[in-house]
Amino acid sequence: MTSWIESLESRQLLSAAPNLAATAGQLVFSGVMGASPPAQQIALKNTGSGKLAMQSISISGPNAGQFSVIMKRLPAKLGHGSSFKIKVAFKPTVEGVCTATLDVATNDPDMPVCSIPLRGLGAAGVFESNEPSLQHILNTLQIPVNVGDRDPSTNTLNGPGPSDEIPMQLMQKAGKGPVRIQTLASYSWDSKPVAQFGWYSPTQPAASLHKLFTILKGQSQQLNPKTSGATKFDPGAAIFGLYSTWPFQSHGPTYTQDGRNTWSSPGDPDHQHEVRFYPYKTPDGKTVANTYIAAVEEAFNSDYQDAVLVISNVKPFA
Numbered sequence: 305m306t307s308w309i310e311s312l313e314s315r316q317l318l319s320a321a322p323n324l325a326a327t328a329g330q331l332v333f334s335g336v337m338g339a340s341p342p343a344q345q346i347a348l349k350n351t352g353s354g355k356l357a358m359q360s361i362s363i364s365g366p367n368a369g370q371f372s373v374i375m376k377r378l379p380a381k382l383g384h385g386s387s388f389k390i391k392v393a394f395k396p397t398v399e400g401v402c403t404a405t406l407d408v409a410t411n412d413p414d415m416p417v418c419s420i421p422l423r424g425l426g427a428a429g430v431f432e433s434n435e436p437s438l439q440h441i442l443n444t445l446q447i448p449v450n451v452g453d454r455d456p457s458t459n460t461l462n463g464p465g466p467s468d469e470i471p472m473q474l475m476q477k478a479g480k481g482p483v484r485i486q487t488l489a490s491y492s493w494d495s496k497p498v499a500q501f502g503w504y505s506p507t508q509p510a511a512s513l514h515k516l517f518t519i520l521k522g523q524s525q526q527l528n529p530k531t532s533g534a535t536k537f538d539p540g541a542a543i544f545g546l547y548s549t550w551p552f553q554s555h556g557p558t559y560t561q562d563g564r565n566t567w568s569s570p571g572d573p574d575h576q577h578e579v580r581f582y583p584y585k586t587p588d589g590k591t592v593a594n595t596y597i598a599a600v601e602e603a604f605n606s607d608y609q610d611a612v613l614v615i616s617n618v619k620p621f622a
């Protein structure tokens with residue numbers, strides 16, 4: 305039986321332990337082969353009370369060579385509350401999904417090596433056939449959805465083959481609170497802005513579009529582009545569709561309703577079907593209720609990654 309003194313001592317030992325906490329759970333990059341997108345910073349902090357001995361920082365994993373650490377000399381120890389900032393850079397020499405981990409070895413008693421996932425998407429170049437495919441975009445972001453591309457090594461959604469796509473040309477709000485939209489990627493032309501997004505009521509004239517947000521100039525050709533404007537809205541019980549306008553394209557908006565995309569000619573591979581929806585999944589394959597990937601094609605090359613969105617709190621209107 306442990307005496308109260310021994311118990312107190314062990315508790316004090318435990319509370320004197322160092323603890324490493326990182327400011328990011330993972331880092332995600334995208335870039336063109338041979339070039340470096342901006343390096344991303346991560347801070348390593350000692351949130352324990354004992355001294356944290358910093359032993360090494362390195363990168364390992366299948367594509368370790370695609371990433372590098374930029375840091376000053378590693379401090380021997382970090383006191384309570386102190387942190388050490390480093391940067392991680394991505395310079396792809398290959399196309400497609402790159403994975404590695406940033407490994408931080410310390411004397412943290414319950415995690416001697418803290419491994420932070422690094423993920424990167426390498427592109428052959430910019431625009432059109434140099435762009436990554438929708439499937440490679442989702443693979444990089446660990447969204448295990450099959451888009452039906454018979455050859456994910458090319459930007460075009462070839463086929464398409466059997467996929468997780470669901471029919472959803474119009475939708476309704478599913479529950480309380482607003483509808484939210486997050487932009488995961490944009491591989492389109494670099495206009496100012498790249499695109500304007502919004503929603504519309506199918507029973508109102510085409511002109512009654514409700515503007516939401518834009519993808520900012522300079523933010524195309526990458527994952528997680530910066531946007532400006534409203535990324536949530538409350539349509540109440542209304543049935544609605546999504547639209548986008550693309551200044552580079554002289555034709556009208558792209559709508560979620562195929563029949564409104566009258567600018568698309570019968571010879572196009574995906575005649576008028578310019579937005580595809582897929583149920584959103586977490587990395588372990590679980591489908592998230594009322595949440596969908598929207599893959600948008602703004603013109604004619606059928607790559608469906610001109611914008612890749614996540615829309616939540618909606619249900620299909622059939």
Ligand SMILES: [Ca+2]
Binds near residue numbers: 454455457458460461
């Ligand atoms: Ca393809």
Ligand SMILES: [Ca+2]
Binds near residue numbers: 432435491607609610
């Ligand atoms: Ca594209």
